[in-house]
Amino acid sequence: MNTEFGGWAGYVLRVDLTNNIIKKESTNKYHNYIGGMGIGYKVLWDNHKDGIKATDEGNRLIISAGPLSGSGAICSARTTITSRSPVIRQHLITDGHFGGHFSPELKYAGYDAIIIEGKSPTPVWLKIIDDEVTLEPADTIWGKGMFDTFAAVAKMMGQQAQVAAIGPAGENLVSQSTIQTQGGHSAGGHGAVLGSKQLKAIGVIGSGVVNVVANNEQLRKLDDHILGIIGANNQGVVPHQPQTWAEYSSSISRWRGGPGVKWGAADNPVDVGETPWNDRQKVGMRTSMAEMYFGREEANKIFKRPSGCHSCPIRCFCEVKNPKMKTEYKLPTDNISNTCMGFLDPWYVMGLPGNSEKRTDIQTVGAYHMDNYGVWSAYGQLSHIMREFITRDFWKELLPAQEFAAINWQQQKDLDAHFMEDFYTRLAFGLQYNGSNILGRFLGKGVHEFINEEGELYNIQDVLNGVETPRMAKLSFNLESDAAYGLLGKTYSVFLDKGVKVFNRSMVGGTHHASETAGQVGALLNTVFNRDPQCHSHINLVNCGLPYGKISEVADKMWGAGAFDPVKHYKPMNIAKAKFAKWCLVKNVLHDSLTLCNWMFPLIVSPDAKKDYQGDSSIESQMFSLVTGIQTSEQELDDKAEGILQLHRALSVLQMQEMDQRNQHDVLTEWVYDLDPDKVFGDEGTIKMGREDMQLGLDLFYAEMGWDRETGTPTRATLEKFKLGYVADKLESLGLLPA
Amino acid sequence: MITRRALLSNGAKVAVGTVYCGSLVSFLTGCNSDDDNIKIEVLPGGLMVVDPVLCVGCRRCEIACSWSHGKSAVSPNTARIKVVKNLNFGPHGVQDNYHQQRGEEGDGTIVPETCRQCNVCMAACPQQAISIDEATGARVVDEELCIGCGYCAENCPQQVITIDKLTEKALKCDLCQGKPNCAEVCPTGAIKFYTWEEAVAEVEHHEKYLKLI
Ligand code: SF4
Ligand code: SF4
Numbered sequence: 012m013n014t015e016f017g018g019w020a021g022y023v024l025r026v027d028l029t030n031n032i033i034k035k036e037s038t039n040k041y042h043n044y045i046g047g048m049g050i051g052y053k054v055l056w057d058n059h060k061d062g063i064k065a066t067d068e069g070n071r072l073i074i075s076a077g078p079l080s081g082s083g084a085i086c087s088a089r090t091t092i093t094s095r096s097p098v099i100r101q102h103l104i105t106d107g108h109f110g111g112h113f114s115p116e117l118k119y120a121g122y123d124a125i126i127i128e129g130k131s132p133t134p135v136w137l138k139i140i141d142d143e144v145t146l147e148p149a150d151t152i153w154g155k156g157m158f159d160t161f162a163a164v165a166k167m168m169g170q171q172a173q174v175a176a177i178g179p180a181g182e183n184l185v186s187q188s189t190i191q192t193q194g195g196h197s198a199g200g201h202g203a204v205l206g207s208k209q210l211k212a213i214g215v216i217g218s219g220v221v222n223v224v225a226n227n228e229q230l231r232k233l234d235d236h237i238l239g240i241i242g243a244n245n246q247g248v249v250p251h252q253p254q255t256w257a258e259y260s261s262s263i264s265r266w267r268g269g270p271g272v273k274w275g276a277a278d279n280p281v282d283v284g285e286t287p288w289n290d291r292q293k294v295g296m297r298t299s300m301a302e303m304y305f306g307r308e309e310a311n312k313i314f315k316r317p318s319g320c321h322s323c324p325i326r327c328f329c330e331v332k333n334p335k336m337k338t339e340y341k342l343p344t345d346n347i348s349n350t351c352m353g354f355l356d357p358w359y360v361m362g363l364p365g366n367s368e369k370r371t372d373i374q375t376v377g378a379y380h381m382d383n384y385g386v387w388s389a390y391g392q393l394s395h396i397m398r399e400f401i402t403r404d405f406w407k408e409l410l411p412a413q414e415f416a417a418i419n420w421q422q423q424k425d426l427d428a429h430f431m432e433d434f435y436t437r438l439a440f441g442l443q444y445n446g447s448n449i450l451g452r453f454l455g456k457g458v459h460e461f462i463n464e465e466g467e468l469y470n471i472q473d474v475l476n477g478v479e480t481p482r483m484a485k486l487s488f489n490l491e492s493d494a495a496y497g498l499l500g501k502t503y504s505v506f507l508d509k510g511v512k513v514f515n516r517s518m519v520g521g522t523h524h525a526s527e528t529a530g531q532v533g534a535l536l537n538t539v540f541n542r543d544p545q546c547h548s549h550i551n552l553v554n555c556g557l558p559y560g561k562i563s564e565v566a567d568k569m570w571g572a573g574a575f576d577p578v579k580h581y582k583p584m585n586i587a588k589a590k591f592a593k594w595c596l597v598k599n600v601l602h603d604s605l606t607l608c609n610w611m612f613p614l615i616v617s618p619d620a621k622k623d624y625q626g627d628s629s630i631e632s633q634m635f636s637l638v639t640g641i642q643t644s645e646q647e648l649d650d651k652a653e654g655i656l657q658l659h660r661a662l663s664v665l666q667m668q669e670m671d672q673r674n675q676h677d678v679l680t681e682w683v684y685d686l687d688p689d690k691v692f693g694d695e696g697t698i699k700m701g702r703e704d705m706q707l708g709l710d711l712f713y714a715e716m717g718w719d720r721e722t723g724t725p726t727r728a729t730l731e732k733f734k735l736g737y738v739a740d741k742l743e744s745l746g747l748l749p750a
Numbered sequence: 751m752i753t754r755r756a757l758l759s760n761g762a763k764v765a766v767g768t769v770y771c772g773s774l775v776s777f778l779t780g781c782n783s784d785d786d787n788i789k790i791e792v793l794p795g796g797l798m799v800v801d802p803v804l805c806v807g808c809r810r811c812e813i814a815c816s817w818s819h820g821k822s823a824v825s826p827n828t829a830r831i832k833v834v835k836n837l838n839f840g841p842h843g844v845q846d847n848y849h850q851q852r853g854e855e856g857d858g859t860i861v862p863e864t865c866r867q868c869n870v871c872m873a874a875c876p877q878q879a880i881s882i883d884e885a886t887g888a889r890v891v892d893e894e895l896c897i898g899c900g901y902c903a904e905n906c907p908q909q910v911i912t913i914d915k916l917t918e919k920a921l922k923c924d925l926c927q928g929k930p931n932c933a934e935v936c937p938t939g940a941i942k943f944y945t946w947e948e949a950v951a952e953v954e955h956h957e958k959y960l961k962l963i
Contacts, residue, residue, distance in 0.1 A: 083813030083824045112809070112837070119825050161855060166844040171826075171834050193838065193854055218915060220816075220823035227817040227931070234935065277803050278859075295806045295937030315858050318807050324937035326806050330858040344849035346858045 017224035018078030018639040019046065020118045024144060026137060028208050029068065029129030033144050038123045043734065045604035045648075046077030048106050049655040050124045051093025055104055056662050056738065065095040065102040066184055066207035068130040074175065074190075074213070075124035076114035077606035081221040081321075083230070084634040085237050086608035088321035090114040090175075090192070095666075096200040096542065097186035098389050098457040099518060103541040103666050104659070106603060107198030109175075109191065110320035114606060116173040119217025127208060136176075136212040138168060141219060149211040153182060156383040157191055158344075164214040176212035177202045178385025180439035185455040187438065189387045195328060195349035195378070196320075199387035200542060224640030233633055238291060240617040240626045242266060243298040244327040245610060246551035248288075248618040250297075256287040258620055261556030265327075268299035271307065276315040276332040288618035294324045301329040304354040304374060306366025313371060318348055325611055329354075333375040340376045340428060352388060353378045357431055359394035362401070364426050372428035380431050384439035386455075390521035390543040392513060393438075393454050399510040403503075405486055406450065409471055414447045449475065458505060459519045466506030466516070466680065495688050506680040516678045518542050524550050526683060526698045530581035531708045532574075534700055535592040538677035538709070539656075541663060547609045548595035553578070555616045557624055565615055565625070566591065580695045584704050589711035600659070601631060601652035654733035657717075657725050661738045664724050670747045672723035677709060719749035778946065778953055779868030780907040796887065796945040798831070798864040798923065798930060799952040802852075802959040804940035807860045809833045811932035811941055818931040819921070830923035831932050831941070832910050833862040841960050850963060861959045862941070863908045865889075865923035871902035871911060880922070888925035896920050 023041070025034045041050045051073040063069045072094035079087035090113050096105040117125070120139050134149035152163045157178040164174045173192060180188035181202025188202025205211070223230065242248035247264030250257050254269050266286070274281040286297040301314035313333050317326035328350045336345040357377020364370050380386075388394050400406055401423065407415055422430035437444050437451030444451055453461065453471045461474050463483075473481030486503035493499045498507060505511050505519075514522040514537050523543035525533040528550060536544045552575075553562060559577050566575035571587030602609040615626040629645040636642050660672070669675050684692075684702050692701030713720050717729030726749055730739040742748040778797065800811075812829035819828065826834040839845070840852025841861055852859045865888075872880040872889050879895035880902060882888070891902075898918030903911040911922045925943075926932075933941050944952050 081824060083810075083817060112834070119827070158849070158855065161838070162844050162848045165839060165855075170839045170843040171837075173838075217825075218827050220825035220828055220916075222821075222823050223817070230817050231814075231931075231935075274803075279803050281803065291934075292936065292939035295808065316803075316806055318854070318858070321809050322813055323808055324810060324935075326808065326937075332858070346849075346856070348854065348858060 016639045016641060017222040018082060018635075020076075020121050020123045020219075020221065022122050023050065023124045023126060024122050024139070025126045025128065026144075026146070027128050028131040028135070028146070028210060031131075031146055033146075041123070043651065044655055044658075045601070045651055046080075046123055047075045047089070047091040047606040048093060048600060048603040049651075050075045051091060051106060052104070052655060052658050052662060054126055055093060056658060056665075059662070059665055061668070063095070063102070065097040065201075065204050068208075070095050070204060072127045072201060072204050072208075073124055074117075074127070075606075076117050076122075077604050078123075078639055079605045079607055079634055081115035081118035082223050082638045083322050084607070084638060085234065085241070086320070086323045086325065086611045087606065087634075088112060088115050088323065089603070089606040089608055090117075090198070091603050091606055092190055092198045092201050094201050094204050097203050098200045098387075098459075098520070099541050100459040101667055104662055105200050105540070105542040107190070107200050108545070108603060108606075109196040109198040110323075110608065111173070111193040111196035112321045113173045113175055113192045113196075113215065115221070115321045116215045116217050118221045119219050120215050121217065121219050125213065127205070127210060130207065131209040134209045134211055136164060136214065137210060139213065139215045140168065141217060149209075152211055154179065157385050158194070158383055160212055161193070164212050168214045169216055172214040172216050174212055174214045176385075177205045178383060178439065180385045180387075180455070181206040182211070183439065183441045183443055185386070185439060185441050186457040187387045187389060187393055187455050189385045191382065191385055194347070195353050195382055197353070197382065197385075197387065199389065202385050202387065223638050225637035229637055233630075233637060236627070237614070237630055238294065238324070239289075239619055239622075240614045240630070241294075241325065241611065242288075242555065242614075242616075242618050243268070244300060244325055245547060245554050246614055246616065247554065247556050248616050248624065249556040250286065251556075254285050254287070256285065259557060263554050264556030265300050265303065265554075266297050266556070267302055268293075268297040272299050272302065273311040274299070274314055274316050275311040276313050281316075295326050298325050298327055300327065300350075301331060304329065305331075305371055309366055309368065309371045313375070315346070320608070323608065323611075327610065331375055333371060335372055336375055336379065340372070340432075342376065342379055344379070347375050347378050347382075349378045349382070352391060353382065356381060356388045356391060356394045359391055360397050360434060361423060361426055361430065362398055369426040369428070373426065373431065376428040377431040377435070380435035384435050386435055386438050388521075389457070389519075390523050392458065392511070392519065392521040395511045395521060396458060396505075397454060399508065402510070403486075403489055405503075408486065409453070409484065410449050411447050411472075414449055417446060418450065457519070458513070462505060462519075466504035466513070467502050468505070496685060497688075504681075507682055507685070509682040509686055513680050514683060516680055517676045526700050528578060529553050530576050530578075530588070530698075531584050531700065531705065532588050532592045532595065534679065534683070534705065535589070535708055535712050536595055538679070539596060539660070544596075544599070545609070546595055546599040548598040548613055549591070551611065551613060552615055557616060561624055562616070569615065569628075570594065579698055581693060581698075583693070583701075584708040584711060586711055586715075589708070589715045592712055593715045596656055597649050597653050598631075600656045601648065604652060604655055605631065605635065607631060607634075650733070654735060657730060657733050657735055658738060660718070660725055661730065661735070661742060664742060664747050665745070668745070668747070670722045670724045670749065673709060673721065677723055679705065722749050724749050774950075777957075778949055779866040796943060797866055797949045797953070798925070798933065798941060798943055799949060799956055800862040800864060800941045801952070801955065802859050802861045802940075804938045805833075805860045805862055806938055806940070807833065807837060807854065808937060809837075810935045810937060811862070814931040814935040818926055827912050828914060828921055830910060830921055831862060831864050832908075833860065835863065835909070836861045842962050845962075852959060852963070857963070859959060861956070863910050864941070865910050866908060866953075867923075867925075868907065870905050870907060871922065874901040874905040876901060879920070883924065886925045886928045888923065890924045891920045891922050893917075893919050
């Protein structure tokens with residue numbers, strides 16, 4: 012245990028699967044990188060190998076907690092997973108995250124992170140009980156679904172074990188796979204990495220403690236301060252529907268708990284009623300957001316209670332009970348716990364039907380299969396392609412006739428949730444599926460493998476068969492609606508098709524809070540990372556539900572006039588927006604390193620009218636100071652986080668062997684600019700971006716980041732400012748540092 | 751035999767200093783229900799009970815309990831209220847039909863366990879280190895006398911006592927001098943402090959969730 016500071020457990024575990032060697036290292040050398048994602052990127056930088064694939068033995072995977080995990084600080088139970096990802100072009104680094112109770116347990120066992128290296132000759136699982144860390148044979152659990160794996164490991168270790176595992180998708184090296192903990196807590200993109208290493212699961216029991224330097228009075232005082240500021244999920248600070256105590260309400264707020272909302276599937280149904288912001292014993296009810304996914308009527312029948320992660324009072328997960336899962340769909344359970352994409356992916360696949368019992372079945376049954384198999388959708392990219400290709404009738408052209416005939420398309424048309432089982436089985440089992448399964452193997456692989464520079468599809472069977480120069484798929488735009496874009500009859504490209512929502516050409520993941528919520532700010536956030544940015548720093552302000560005037564007041568004060576335009580009425584790029592975008596990324600990286608929930612933090616607005624709805628952006632540094640005992644200001648902590656962001660950028664440059672990030676990485680797809688052909692950028696009512704304006708956006712954003720304007724790569728001065736001189740040296744030695 | 755409810759509705763008020771034995775006490779405290787020898791002196795204060803319907807599994811109660819005792823170290827092991835124990839698979843551990851049991855991996859019901867302030871630990875302690883706090887009725891551990899032998903923990907019917915690995919002292923709910931930190935931070939009001947009279951219905955409700963299903 013770390014005795015010098017609070018927070019950090021003090022050790023990092025290094026698990027060499029090839030040689031079955033497990034070592035403990037001190038965490039001290041990572042303190043400048045905070046923890047979580049910071050440890051991950053530092054380890055990956057130090058151990059960089061050129062040109063390896065995510066599933067190669069030489070790739071490392073880091074599962075990490077931050078100094079706040081397990082300390083009890085509000086919303087501090089996220090776990091970050093960093094590694095190369097097979098879903099991304101060139102298998103670049105990405106970070107995935109899950110919540111739940113895993114990282115606190117890891118800390119109680121005495122570890123801040125686990126570095127996984129090499130490849131085991133046979134399937135194994137990693138057993139951690141405090142100082143006893145062993146690799147155990149996994150023959151009895153290899154092949155099992157996610158839920159049975161959790162149960163089997165917990166049975167072997169003791170029921171209080173927290174378990175992270177892969178499902179059949181990860182075992183079968185399906186790129187689009189997850190690492191998961193508990194029900195529904197999924198980190199995307201790295202299941203196949205563990206699968207390639209033959210590591211099925213990690214079980215942890217910790218009987219130790221996380222030292223906290225502050226005392227109860229100080230911690231309760233900060234807790235109280237936060238509870239006076241925190242809202243509902245995504246920092247919605249006004250209720251979704253009018254309530255007597257509230258000055259405002261807003262349809263975009265996730266403060267769903269209110270009159271008429273029921274936890275109807277609870278043994279004693281609970282009427283949520285009014286949820287006044289200052290009622291401390293109803294904080295856990297205010298989010299109650301099942302109706303967001305199922306509609307009020309259905310949610311009131313099937314919603315049992317909200318749930319979520321260790322130490323979080325907000326509870327964005329939905330525990331749902333749908334008896335038909337058992338009776339009609341023959342599943343072993345009628346309970347499912349999830350939030351967001353777990354419910355939405357199946358719904359996207361089935362064509363986004365309206366709220367109804369059918370939608371409920373699709374989402375509960377779909378979520379079960381997706382989670383049980385450990386399938387990941389790259390933030391909906393996979394399901395958008397499935398749906399769009401059905402709409403365009405592409406599958407008939409892409410699949411062998413026999414396979415096409417074997418798929419029950421009628422079920423999909425009829426919104427029959429029985430479709431889900433075969434669909435996710437195809438995805439998770441790839442080559443192991445009985446039959447040709449081109450569909451499952453294609454969707455499971457990551458779309459970057461199947462497109463050329465222009466986003467046009469290769470013949471997918473050629474690609475799957477490893478043909479060196481694959482033929483083109485010869486698909487054309489064929490919908491009436493394509494005509495307005497002048498696309499009808501032209502070669503089909505995923506970069507031109509708004510329906511598949513690929514936003515950035517390089518990362519080919521689904522759009523995630525981009526131009527549809529925050530114009531250029533959101534668009535810029537979608538350029539930097541290698542997958543969807545998973546950034547909510549901006550969302551936690553712009554979707555808080557306060558009137559536009561209040562939000563822009565906060566934004567102006569933080570980043571300068573004109574930082575935030577009304578949605579769908581965007582003005583040209585300016586410096587304030589560049590500052591806003593940078594701030595979002597820095598806070599995002601900070602949270603993934605602390606580890607703190609970026610779906611709630613930062614809290615720069617509040618539900619408190621007496622505070623004029625102002626929040627406090629320094630809470631993270633207050634938590635950090637109290638827990639670690641290292642008095643740290645907001646700026647000092649942000650600087651540490653920015654260093655990690657700079658390291659991430661540098662690592663992308665190194666892995667791509669490409670200094671020109673501007674033209675090779677930070678490039679948006681065409682539809683982002685060509686949307687709504689009857690409008691131009693800046694018109695009211697459109698989210699389309701302007702090509703020249705985005706170039707200006709990159710100029711201003713790079714200037715804020717200290718990146719070279721021509722290439723978008725950090726300069727030596729910038730790297731040195733963040734104590735990353737060694738990074739500059741390495742890039743320079745490879746000719747990858749801007750002059 | 752008098753039923754628990756009948757006893758109360760018969761007007762048998764539980765008052766300070768009353769000595770109870772038999773079914774009501776065993777029911778409230780969770781001690782062996784057939785053991786008529788167990789006597790409990792009922793003092794002011796009462797019990798912490800958690801409503802599993804309202805519990806959302808955040809474990810803020812465990813955290814606050816850690817915070818409020820001693821060395822500012824957080825752990826489910828230093829908390830005197832136990833949530834994680836039953837969190838994933840319910841009070842009966844991993845059963846083959848875990849999907850049908852309690853817990854996050856079961857029917858989604860979390861059944862935290864709290865101290866019922868019975869006399870078992872007090873009786874089990876060879877050092878007489880556990881005594882009654884007259885103000886709150888809590889059975890509290892005297893750290894000077896406690897030698898960390900663990901008899902109390904082994905015998906506790908709720909299994910809510912832990913021996914601190916570092917200090918080798920028993921950690922047991924002391925009702926926070928009447929201002930329970932756990933109840934104060936619970937975001938749904940699932941955990942409440944009940945007087946002995948009020949506790950009957952709550953305990954009955956809680957007991958339902960402890961059964962194998
Ligand atoms: S009353 Fe105090 S000691 Fe007892 S469980 Fe609650 S916080 Fe812990
Ligand atoms: S604080 Fe309340 S809701 Fe959270 S785990 Fe404890 S009893 Fe359950």
